[in-house]
Amino acid sequence: MALACLGFAAALGLAWGPLIHGGLPGALLPLPVLLSLGVGLWRRKPALVSAGLVMLVFLGVAGAATGKLLPAAGAVALGLASWDVALLSFRLGPAGESARIILKAQTRRAFWVAALGFALCVGLWRLRLTLPFWGLLGTLAGMWAAVVLLSRTAARLYRSRG
Amino acid sequence: MEGRHKAALELGLLFLLVTVGLALRHPPILLLAVPVAVHLTFGLALAYEKRHPRLSATRVLSAQRLHEGDEVEVTVEVENQGVDLEVVEVREPLPPRWELKAGRLASVKPLPRGGRMVLSYRARVSRGLYPLSHVEVTVRDLLGYTLWRGELPCAEPLAVLPRYERLSGLSISPRRTLVAQGTVRARRAGAGLEFFGTREYLPGDDVRRINWKAYARWDRLVITEFEEERATEVMVVLDVRASAYPPKHGKELLDRAARAAASLCQHFLGEGHRVGLLLYGRYLDFILPGFGKRHGERLLRMLARAELGHTEVFSELSQLPTRFFPPGSQIALVSPLVPGDQGFIGRLVARGYSLFLVIPDPLSLERAELPHSKETELAARILELERWEMLRTLCSAGVRFLLWDTSFPLAVQVRRLRRGRWL
Numbered sequence: 001m002a003l004a005c006l007g008f009a010a011a012l013g014l015a016w017g018p019l020i021h022g023g024l025p026g027a028l029l030p031l032p033v034l035l036s037l038g039v040g041l042w043r044r045k046p047a048l049v050s051a052g053l054v055m056l057v058f059l060g061v062a063g064a065a066t067g068k069l070l071p072a073a074g075a076v077a078l079g080l081a082s083w084d085v086a087l088l089s090f091r092l093g094p095a096g097e098s099a100r101i102i103l104k105a106q107t108r109r110a111f112w113v114a115a116l117g118f119a120l121c122v123g124l125w126r127l128r129l130t131l132p133f134w135g136l137l138g139t140l141a142g143m144w145a146a147v148v149l150l151s152r153t154a155a156r157l158y159r160s161r162g
Numbered sequence: 163m164e165g166r167h168k169a170a171l172e173l174g175l176l177f178l179l180v181t182v183g184l185a186l187r188h189p190p191i192l193l194l195a196v197p198v199a200v201h202l203t204f205g206l207a208l209a210y211e212k213r214h215p216r217l218s219a220t221r222v223l224s225a226q227r228l229h230e231g232d233e234v235e236v237t238v239e240v241e242n243q244g245v246d247l248e249v250v251e252v253r254e255p256l257p258p259r260w261e262l263k264a265g266r267l268a269s270v271k272p273l274p275r276g277g278r279m280v281l282s283y284r285a286r287v288s289r290g291l292y293p294l295s296h297v298e299v300t301v302r303d304l305l306g307y308t309l310w311r312g313e314l315p316c317a318e319p320l321a322v323l324p325r326y327e328r329l330s331g332l333s334i335s336p337r338r339t340l341v342a343q344g345t346v347r348a349r350r351a352g353a354g355l356e357f358f359g360t361r362e363y364l365p366g367d368d369v370r371r372i373n374w375k376a377y378a379r380w381d382r383l384v385i386t387e388f389e390e391e392r393a394t395e396v397m398v399v400l401d402v403r404a405s406a407y408p409p410k411h412g413k414e415l416l417d418r419a420a421r422a423a424a425s426l427c428q429h430f431l432g433e434g435h436r437v438g439l440l441l442y443g444r445y446l447d448f449i450l451p452g453f454g455k456r457h458g459e460r461l462l463r464m465l466a467r468a469e470l471g472h473t474e475v476f477s478e479l480s481q482l483p484t485r486f487f488p489p490g491s492q493i494a495l496v497s498p499l500v501p502g503d504q505g506f507i508g509r510l511v512a513r514g515y516s517l518f519l520v521i522p523d524p525l526s527l528e529r530a531e532l533p534h535s536k537e538t539e540l541a542a543r544i545l546e547l548e549r550w551e552m553l554r555t556l557c558s559a560g561v562r563f564l565l566w567d568t569s570f571p572l573a574v575q576v577r578r579l580r581r582g583r584w585l
Contacts, residue, residue: 050171057175057194061182064190072190077197084305087168088249091270091302098271102249105272106304113204113305117197125193140184147180150199151173154206158166158213158308 001041001089003107007082008037008052015056015075018063033059044090053083073121081107081114168306172202209303212310216244219297219314226318229325230289230417233263237282238297238316242273251300252281259288259413289417291467292320323462324417326424327573334430336394336516337490358389395451396430396437397487398423400465401479401497403443404472408524411531412470415498418568419522420465423496425572426520427461430494439464442482444471450486479503482510489514496520504552508559519556519563525549526567 016030033055040048056079064072088106092099131139176198183192217240224235240252250273256262265283273279281297296313360373363383376384400423407415423439430437431453438451439461449457449464475481479497487493493515497503511517525545532538549565556563566575 054171054175057179057198060194061179061191064194065186065188067190069190069193072194073197076194077201080197080201087306088304091249091251091306098269102270102272102304105248109208109304113201114197116204117200120200121193121196124196125190143180147173147176147199150176150203154169154173154202157210158169158206 001086004082004086004089005041007078007085008041008056011056011075011078011082012037012059014071014078015059015063017071018066018068019059029059029062041086046087046090049083049086053079069125070122073118073125077114077118077121080117081110084110166309169202169206172198172205176202205303205305205307209305209307211245212247212301212303213308214244215242215247215250215301215310217242217250217299217301217312217314219299219316221294221297221316221318223294223318223320225320227321227323228287229323230421231286231325232322233284233286234320235282235284236294237280240273240279240281240297240299240314242275242277242279244275246275247273247301248304249302250279251302252279253298253300254281254283255296255298256285257288257290257292257294259290261286287320287322289322289324289420289466291463292322294318294320321463321466323466324420324424326421326428326462327571329425329429329573329576332426332429332518332576332579334394334396334492334516334518336396336492337514353388356389358387360384360386394435394492395487396426396435396492396494397440397451398426398430398437398461398494399440399442399482399496400468401443401495401499402441402468402470403476403497403500404470405477406443406498406500407470408528411524411527415522415524415527415568416468416470418527418566419496419498419520420468422520422522422566422572423494424462424465426494426496427465428458431458431461435492437461438486440483440486441468442479443476444469444473446476446483448486478506480506482506484510484513484515487515490516492516492518494518494520496522498522498524499552501548501552504555504559507556507561511559511561517561519561520572521553521563521565522568523549523565526569530569 012030012033015033019029020027033052036048036055037052039045040050040052057076060072060075060079063075085103085107088103092102176195179191179195179198183189183195219238219240222237222239225232228234236254238252238254240250242250249270251268251270253268256267263284263286266281267283269279269281271279295317296315299312299314301310302308360376361384363372363385367385371385371387373384373386400419402416404412427437427439434453436451436453437457439449441447441464447464447468449460452460479500479502493510495507495517497519499521507517507519525542529538529542532542553563553565564575564579566572
């Protein structure tokens, strides 16, 4: 749980960093995220923590809109990993020997997947490609198709058999 | 937020980021979708093979037949016969009114292929027949994308019988008796111990039964006759009408009533009578009169499954099916009674039934839990007066009854009956 709190705090700091000089609106932006995550972690409410994550991603979007992608991508990746850790911590309850083993393995996997996502995002950002108009359009259409394919495949493979 | 919901939330975020990125034609926003997409894709891919686990469970009990208040040790073992599972949660649903004394009812751990997970606990049991049919298992992957919930069958039935007391000195004298020997005076001469009368000696009579004192007095041979003692049929009726029991402590009082019924059944069986049992209220559940230890066990198991219930048909005692008991036979009714029952009980006695009534007193149970105040005392006094009025009617109808203060053992109060004191 402590790890999830630290992760969310770091993610919030990263997401808010680019907006810190945005005057009063910029200063107030992290408050709802902080409130939602704080209450959710304190009262062990998964719905509130998930809402906090969504708001954190929007904060990241606002940061990315200013052109600072690295902290925003870091915030999103860290937020996702902390979200995983928090949800499993809620489920496992008080830490026993078995719970500690599970949490350790889960933390490792969550941060590994998040790091991979972050690395891919940064790698793509560093990549300089010159695309003709139709190429760009094709890439976008491909991305859409990939997202739709992912959702449909997941729905088919993970549907309930009961 | 697990399984489908988690994936749906991430998918929604992904759609939103891609749409906003494309709409604003802003690559950094579009690229923010990459960590989410990687998280979702890898999460789902790593969780794929854990979707349908193959698990089996077995249960071992320290005993399969207990009396209420005993303790049972339960061991549940779950074995993984499929792929490695990352998070397996086993939860044992504790039956109502059982009290956990030691051990745990839930456990979470990773379970590799062929691995076993053992859950063991000790609990104090309450009256009832428990199938203990399944154990609840939840399997999830580390990131929570797949969630499998199921009930693994591992039935191991447990019978928790009512605890019964050994009663002594409870005598019955129904008009109708059986041919078999027993302890009920048959009001006729025969084999027995109690003096019945004398008659003139007839050739063939046993010379050992000649009353020599009478011979010395009257100068003719006189035979002493003894009263024959026979067995009889006893129908024990346990009232399970919910309306007869207090709403708050109904189950506790029914437990005690079942104990009283079990004590009566065992007592009458021990005296050689044929004993039947009828649960009256929720439905008609009965066992016809019979003898022996196996029959006694059947009666106890039936009492173990007695539960309170309500049906309009059996809401009054007047629907008691008297065709189960021939006229003149013995009925032992265990019931807290409701106002209006006394009329029907009086009619039963008038029709020649021999009735013995045990009334577990609900007031004794409820009073112990209520705070001492003027209002409580007044309410208890009013209820007592109502009850005494009902008992007075029963007394005048010639019904033998025992108002059982359930805070004391039944046997103690039955012994008071032997000394001739009723109530």
